[in-house]
Amino acid sequence: MILAAAEGHEGESGFHAPSIADFFPPAILFEGTPFELNRVMLVRFIAVAALMLVFVIAARRATVVPGRFQTAVEFVLEFCRKSIAFEILGEERGRKYVPIVTTIFCAILFFNLTGVIPGLNIAGTGVIGLPIVFALWVYITYLSAGVREHGVGGFLKNSLFPPGVPAPLYILLTPVEILQVFLLRPATLVIRLLANMIAGHLLLALCFAATHFLLLEAQGGMKVFGVVTFAGGFAFTLLELFVAVLQAYVFAILAAVYINMSVESEH
Amino acid sequence: MKVLNSTLFAAEDAAEPNPLLPETYDIVWSAVIVVIIAVVFTRYVLPKFQAVLDERSAQIEGGIKKAEQAQAQADKAVEEQERLLVEARTEAAQVREEARAEGAAIIKELKAKANDEAARITETAHRQIEAERQSASVSLRSEVGALATDLASKIVGESLEDSARQSRVVDRFLDELDAAEGAVPAGSSKEA
Numbered sequence: 001m002i003l004a005a006a007e008g009h010e011g012e013s014g015f016h017a018p019s020i021a022d023f024f025p026p027a028i029l030f031e032g033t034p035f036e037l038n039r040v041m042l043v044r045f046i047a048v049a050a051l052m053l054v055f056v057i058a059a060r061r062a063t064v065v066p067g068r069f070q071t072a073v074e075f076v077l078e079f080c081r082k083s084i085a086f087e088i089l090g091e092e093r094g095r096k097y098v099p100i101v102t103t104i105f106c107a108i109l110f111f112n113l114t115g116v117i118p119g120l121n122i123a124g125t126g127v128i129g130l131p132i133v134f135a136l137w138v139y140i141t142y143l144s145a146g147v148r149e150h151g152v153g154g155f156l157k158n159s160l161f162p163p164g165v166p167a168p169l170y171i172l173l174t175p176v177e178i179l180q181v182f183l184l185r186p187a188t189l190v191i192r193l194l195a196n197m198i199a200g201h202l203l204l205a206l207c208f209a210a211t212h213f214l215l216l217e218a219q220g221g222m223k224v225f226g227v228v229t230f231a232g233g234f235a236f237t238l239l240e241l242f243v244a245v246l247q248a249y250v251f252a253i254l255a256a257v258y259i260n261m262s263v264e265s266e267h
Numbered sequence: 268m269k270v271l272n273s274t275l276f277a278a279e280d281a282a283e284p285n286p287l288l289p290e291t292y293d294i295v296w297s298a299v300i301v302v303i304i305a306v307v308f309t310r311y312v313l314p315k316f317q318a319v320l321d322e323r324s325a326q327i328e329g330g331i332k333k334a335e336q337a338q339a340q341a342d343k344a345v346e347e348q349e350r351l352l353v354e355a356r357t358e359a360a361q362v363r364e365e366a367r368a369e370g371a372a373i374i375k376e377l378k379a380k381a382n383d384e385a386a387r388i389t390e391t392a393h394r395q396i397e398a399e400r401q402s403a404s405v406s407l408r409s410e411v412g413a414l415a416t417d418l419a420s421k422i423v424g425e426s427l428e429d430s431a432r433q434s435r436v437v438d439r440f441l442d443e444l445d446a447a448e449g450a451v452p453a454g455s456s457k458e459a
Contacts, residue, residue: 019283020283020284020286021283021284023284023286024284024290030292033292034291034292034295035292035295035296036290036292037292037296038292041292041293041296044296044297044300045300048300048303048304051304052303052304052307055307055308055312056307056311056312058312058316059311059312059315059316060315062315062316062319063319064319064322064323064326065323073316074316074320077313077316098313099308099309099313100309102308102313103304103305103308103309103313106308107301107304107308127286127289127293128286128287128288128289128293129289129290129293129294129295129296129297129298130293130297130300130301132289132294132297133294133297133298133300133301134301137301137305191287194286194287198286
């Protein structure tokens with residue numbers, strides 16, 4: 001089922017340029033309903049299963065004296081805790097937001113990584129739904145955190161009328177801040193992640209599709225370029241691995257930053 | 268040409284979905300997935316790890332505290348031992364000093380006693396010697412008197428004019444005396 005998309009193209013021959021359509025494969029189940037299942041959804045399920053497996057098993061077997069596996073999992077959790085939550089929010093305030101930051105980082109990391117796993121080959125975060133849900137979670141969290149800290153009025157005043165600015169400037173500044181707080185922050189979270197994953201997939205698919213075409217179907221000397229595109233695919237796979245981690249980190253750290261901007265009394 | 272065609276087709280495909288517009292099913296499944304992940308993480312995985320981490324740090328802190336306690340106890344024991352040692356040393360020195368003083372006193376006393384005893388013994392010996400000397404002189408005197416009387420009577424019994432006779436008498440007297448001395452047991456018991 002995972003290979004359904006690949007199989008779909010098998011009948012044809014020639015070069016298949018990857019396209020956005022890769023992210024909207026044909027439905028497998030429940031077509032036309034809100035529960036329509038396609039290949040990307042299945043890839044997500046696999047990523048969730050892997051994520052649950054790794055962390056639930058690690059948690060179940062967690063002991064005071066950690067083994068190698070537990071140490072690795074703890075390294076990731078400690079990274080989210082110390083290097084993201086505590087680093088941005090401070091230890092006292094950060095404690096409350098460690099769960100959201102950790103969950104977002106680990107989940108996005110796993111969904112991103114499916115983009116470079118052979119057989120899956122598409123990032124779970126490459127379709128906009130998942131980035132939107134994560135961004136919405138962050139959005140609600142930072143808005144409610146701000147309101148809880150300062151009250152509705154206090155939060156709005158703090159965010160929309162930054163202190164230390166001459167009053168006339170608010171004519172300019174406040175609309176920008178409104179856009180920032182209520183639209184741009186969540187939208188950039190979504191688009192940054194989505195665009196990175198789509199671009200990564202297109203790059204990888206282009207390299208491998210070209211390699212396939214050049215090595216198997218091109219004539220004579222053109223085959224040499226197949227080696228070049230394969231090397232490119234190899235390099236981009238490594239790059240995508242890095243991007244997968246980086247984007248998870250960026251998403252999580254921005255979540256922490258936005259929460260911090262909301263709860264801070266002055267910025 | 269094939270390449271061009273396919274890329275052109277891809278670009279011209281009017282039905283190609285806009286990646287920025289979410290499909291309903293996409294949002295639905297994403298929400299389901301995120302809720303599952305969030306629940307499992309925030310309700311199970313993270314608290315579990317937190318508990319384990321807390322326990323670990325508690326154990327480490329407990330271990331450190333225990334070690335500190337043990338160290339303190341050991342320090343105290345060493346101090347106590349040193350104190351006891353010093354005490355024992357002073358006590359030993361004191362005992363030695365006392366013993367020395369006592370020994371000196373004993374020796375002095377014994378010496379005095381021995382001197383006294385010696386003086387007493389000497390005194391007794393002197394006294395005894397004096398007594399014996401006196402008794403000897405008394406008995407000698409009485410014996411000499413008796414002998415003199417005996418000799419005198421013998422001399423008087425003979426004629427004293429002849430000097431030859433006179434010496435004969437004396438010799439005889441001495442012989443008799445010797446003979447008497449030869450028969451000491453009978454003579455001496457008779458005399459005592």
